[in-house]
Amino acid sequence: MVQTVKTHEIDKVEGGNILSPLGFQSGGVHSGLRYRKKDFGLLMSDTPASVAAVYTQSHFQAPPLKVTQEGIEKSGKIQGVVINSAVANACTGKEGLENAYKMREMIAKRFGLPEEYIAVASTGVIGEQLPMEKIFYGCETVELSREGAHDFQKSILTTDTCEKSACYQTKIDGKTVTIGGAAKGSGMIHPNMATMLGFITTDATIETEALQTALSQSIEKSFNQITVDGETSTNDMVLTMANGSVEHDPLTENHPDWEKFQVALQLVCEDLAKQVARDGEGATKLIEVNVKGASTNEEARIIAKKVVGSSLVKTAMYGLDANWGRIVGAIGHSDATVDPNGCDIYIEDQLVFSDGTPCPFSEEQATEDMSNAEVKIDIRLHEGEGKGTAWGCDLTYDYVKINASYRT
Amino acid sequence: MVQTVKTHEIDKVEGGNILSPLGFQSGGVHSGLRYRKKDFGLLMSDTPASVAAVYTQSHFQAPPLKVTQEGIEKSGKIQGVVINSAVANACTGKEGLENAYKMREMIAKRFGLPEEYIAVASTGVIGEQLPMEKIFYGCETVELSREGAHDFQKSILTTDTCEKSACYQTKIDGKTVTIGGAAKGSGMIHPNMATMLGFITTDATIETEALQTALSQSIEKSFNQITVDGETSTNDMVLTMANGSVEHDPLTENHPDWEKFQVALQLVCEDLAKQVARDGEGATKLIEVNVKGASTNEEARIIAKKVVGSSLVKTAMYGLDANWGRIVGAIGHSDATVDPNGCDIYIEDQLVFSDGTPCPFSEEQATEDMSNAEVKIDIRLHEGEGKGTAWGCDLTYDYVKINASYRT
Known part of the structure; x- marks a missing residue:
């Protein structure tokens, strides 16, 4: 986290989610792609929103990501995102690409929006074509509401064992802005690898270009870690929408509150990323590795990721x-x-190397520490000021x- | 393998080992480092030998590797290598370095050789000091013989489930030269990672510099794959000794039979490397991934290694x-x-992608194919001529x- 932002300037909203920011609605239904569970979701802003995205x-890269990327490049704005689980629409060739376009077209028509305003995402088994009659059914029946966050969050899961959401608030020009997020990940659908998807909403006022900068900076220290x-999956994507429901001077890197916004966004990403890691396939605990004293922040992050x-x-x-x-x-x-001679390792509070x-340490204490749902490993080097997690x-x-x- | 060498020019010697080349002896004893098994080995050339090595x-990097590297740099020749299992002498600081020197000194004195002529290797638990009384006992009792290959091969194992050896012959200037090898690897000793060690002997006549070239080329396509x-372990090392027992024009890259020697050496390395992979911790089968049509050989090897x-x-x-x-x-x-659209994947003989x-394929046949002790995955790209395994x-x-x- 950037040190100049005081922690009291950013608040975590317990129980908050993608609909906590003003001006968003969502929903999720069972379209028949999965046996019983919800498998088709829709998230929509009341107005066209600035957009930022990172892709696998x-x-x-799967067809839905191509369609989304193309739409964003064309319009620079989006208003909603449609997603199905169970079938990833990856490695599906020309037919897969056409199906992703059709899915987009259906939603755009139903809500009277330009096609480019709808982003598309899919997660699930790869190499199978989308059963389009079920997709059509989902497009026709999914309903939006201000209370639809859980329905949406459920509809994007595959073998995740729980919903994942996060919400933080900060003040921009003295006005409260909210950033909410939902994610899925680490569940495996045969024969796919674990797809990670993240959707983030905010009512802040920020142009697409600046939002992309903020997202890219946040991803580097969260989902990428x-x-x-x-x-890595064929379908990984994190997408952010900012609809400007809260009016303030548009956020840019020169705005005095830029850093607060960027860090708040990063906290949402980090929170979701940790939830994904904790829910990793077969996992019993979350492991956090902190590296300090590396040559650069980037090297610290490389080491931390290698260890974890x-x-x-x-x-x-x-x-x-x-x-x-x-x-x-x-x-x-x-x-x-x-430098091997300038390396200290802590497992929780004990220096072990x-x-x-x-170094001598209490194995008993270490065993007890590692029995917790979260285990921290701290690594201190003496190469420079770089740090990363x-x-x-x-x-x-x-x-x-x-x-x-x-x-x- | 280099295509210009005809396969009949290189012969695999069934049952051959590190003592198949002329002029080498070895032995192995139980020094008390392990509970019952042999844990202390010695391999010796009758005369000073050209040497080549690659390190983790x-x-x-563990102290024994530093001592070995220093000795080789100083003398450009070695005559023998002493090794213990059970304790890796890694992360042992100054005391560990002194112990590695002492171990070398003991053997050098006993056989009346310069200290630099003895290479040192250790494998086993890291962070513990060598129990030097046991090391001294090993140094004093280990005996060399022409029949000592199995004793040596056994003494270098940790939790490997079997000895690993290989031997190939080829003709240089019309004379038969032999290359033999022993390896250990993929066994885990708490709290260490799997250390890989390889020892290769040959009676060919070749200077140290040329031998290093041949070894480095061979490693790239074998142990590194x-x-x-x-x-990666703190103690990984592959060491080659060439004692010139067979007289011929010294091998250099300009020698007409250079390529035969290099490929024969590579086959020894490849053979040992496959034995190590097959004996990987908990493994039930060897997986081989072949990539053809990549941009370069290096890219082919990167892809193959990523998949495997x-x-x-x-x-x-x-x-x-x-x-x-x-x-x-x-x-x-x-x-x-x-290029995702120019990629074919075979599992054994079936095209699956x-x-x-x-692509449609017989799941039944695939299951049967994968039940074997070796499974081949072939990947064909259309980027260039690069290939790798x-x-x-x-x-x-x-x-x-x-x-x-x-x-x-």
């Missing part, structure tokens, strides 16, 4: 094993500058079970 | 699931040029079990 780095199993992504660290955490040797191993082969050699989860029998079971 | 990229869990290292591909292989979606996912987020979309193993409940159990 995968070479195999979580890992469940090192995989190490299969050996992950299995040790599952086994309640204060196995600093594996943390050393992961730091050791990261692509960052590390210092200046290149192990990454989040992940433990590697368990259930991860293997979930992912080794034959597709049915 | 970890920032936390295997992955069990993406981890993917937790989702590895669990799918364990679950006998012909899950091409996960292969697509892994290719998709590799740092290489990939072509030109960006899935990587090897790994499946991810199983036993991997989690082995690595999550508390240190005892």
Whole structure:
């Protein structure tokens, strides 16, 4: 977090969600793509909204992402996003692309909006075409309301074990603006990898370009710093809409409250990212790795992510094993500058490794600490001022079970 | 493999090992570091040998590697290598470095050799000092013989389930030269990560510099292309000795038989590397990924390694699931040029994915194919002429079990 922003300037809104900001509605229905659960969602701003988005780095970007990207580039604004779960519409070729367009067209027509104003997202099994009659049914029956946040949040889940939402508020020009978010992730749908989707709404007044800057900065320190199993999906996307329902001087990097907004957005992203990591496949706990004293912030983030992504660290955490040797191993082969003799490692409050050699510590205390739902690993280097954090989860029998079971 | 070398010019020697080349002896004893098993080994050339080595990229390089590297830089030759298992002598600070020197000194004195002529290696638990009385006992009691290959091979193992050896022959200037190798790897010693060690002997005549070139080229396509869990150890090392017992024109890159030697050395490395991957922790099978048609050989190797290292591909292989979606996912987020519409994927002989979309295939046949001890995945791109291979193993409940159990 940027240090110049005082924490009391940003408030977490307990129980807040994507509909906490003014001027948004959403809904979710069961269209028949899944057996019983909601599988079709819609999120809409009352007015056209500035938009920012980040997409998967995968070479195999799914058709809905292409359609969304194209629409945003064309109009620079959107008003809503339509999403289905169960079928990812990825690796589906020309037919898949046409189906994503059709899905967009249906919603646009129903609400009397230009097609480019509707973003499209899908998550689920890859390599299968969307059953369009079910998609049409979803497009026709989904209803918007100011109370539809949970319906929307449920409709985007795959094998997630819980809904994920977050909300923070701050003041811009003395006026309260709200940022809300919903996410899904870390559930696996055969034969897909874990898709991560995030949707963020805000009633702040900000142009598309500035919103993109704020989102990109936030993503770098949040969604890009979580890992469940090192995989990237064809369908990953985080999309933000700002509808300007709260009037204030438009936010730009020169606005005196810019940093407050950027940090509040980052907190929403971080909150959602941690919820995704905690709900990783088969996970029993959230692991947070903090690195301080690296050459640069970027190197700190690289090291943190390497440690939290190490299969050996992950299995040790599952086994309640204060196995600093594996943390050393992961730091050791990261692509960052590390002086082995200037490296301290803490597991929770205990120093377990210092200046290149192990330290005596209480294994009993460590086991107790690691039994909690959150475990912190702190790494202190002496290379510079760089710091960074990454989040992940433990590697368990259930991860293997979930992912080794034959597709049915 | 380099195509200009005809396969009949290089022969695999079944049952061959590090003592198949002329002029080498070895031995292994139980020094008390492990409970019952052999834990202390010595490999010696009859005469000073040219030497080449590659070391772990970890920032936390263990003391024995430093001592070995320093000795080689000083003398350009070595005559033997001494190794202990059970304790890695890593993260042991100044005392650890002194102990590695002492271990070298003991062997050098006993055999009347300069200290720099002895390389040192250790593998096992990290962060513990070597119990030097046991090391001294090993140094005094280990005996060399022409029949000592198995004793040496056993003494370097940790939790490996089997010895690993390989041997190939080729003709240089019409004379038969032999290359033999031993390796250990993928066993886990608490709280260490899987250390990989390889020792290669040859009776060929070749200077140190040329040997290093040949080894580096071979490593790139063999040991560097295997992955069990993406981890790198503090103690990884591959060491090659060439004692010139077979007289011929010294091998250099200009020698007409250079390529035969280089490929034979690569085959030894590849053979050992595959044995290590197959014996990966908890593994039930070897997975080989071949990539053709990439922009460059390097990109092909990057893609192959990404696929074989993917937790989702590895669990799918364990679950006998012909899950091409996960292969697509892994290719998709590799740092290489990939046109998703020009990508074909084969699981054994069946085409499962072509030109960006899935193909119909027999799931039954795929399940049968994946039940074998070796599974091949072939990936064809249309970016260029680059090709590369990587090897790994499946991810199983036993991997989690082995690595999550508390240190005892």
